[in-house]
Amino acid sequence: MNRRASERTGWSCSSSSEYTTVDSIRSWSDRCREEIEPFLQAWAPSRELQLVRAAWRPGESITAGEVVRHIVAHEIHHIGQLSVWAREVGKEPVSANLIGRRLF
Template sequence: MKSLFLYNWQVREEWFALCEQLPCEELLKHRTGGVGSILATLIHIIDVEYSWFCAIHDKEDRPIEASSFQTIEAVKALSDSLQSELQSYLHDDMDRESQHLVDVPWDNAMYSRSAIYAHLIAHEIHHIGQLSVWAREAQLEPVSAGFVGRKLG
């Protein structure tokens, strides 16, 4: 699963680079699907990932206030900051205690770490598909979703 997290992070970086070509109005434009806009969807991806990692490691979740991040540069800086924190978890315990159950504050159920990791991978890929549609609407070629041939790690 570690390679899929690295894949998602690499693809996310490519989306940030692509989005730098778009004017702010296009990034904030209300769209059907996702959480309403390109920028809000990217923030949502980051927020969900961070929240689940906090739950796994019994850390207090710090919800991300989307209104604090109104440019692609600010969202990329947020992603970079949180990703550097998450990398230590990714490398230290991705395979360790994979069946350990995690209690999350936003749900009454408990989930295994491995189920959470799989959910996070699928969640980001799902939203990347939405971004691809929106990129085409903005007359841009979307980031490649291909996994094979990427240099990960």
């Protein structure tokens, strides 16, 4: 999310391109988790079809269920990226197991 989108939504999870060290990325990730976790904790099946507006899709409404599935798919995508990069530098690949990752 770019800074302008962050200002519109009130989210502080701005673009990760602002962070250039592992510590700054971890700090950014922790702040994002603090914002996302209450949303996931409050999830109820009745929210599945609730229409929401996403900053990255101006003028369009999507369902909250689509947002949650997008978050999960995006997390899996990044786990795959980390696994490939770890192998490239001779490290153990990141596990694709989502159980125990404290996603919420």
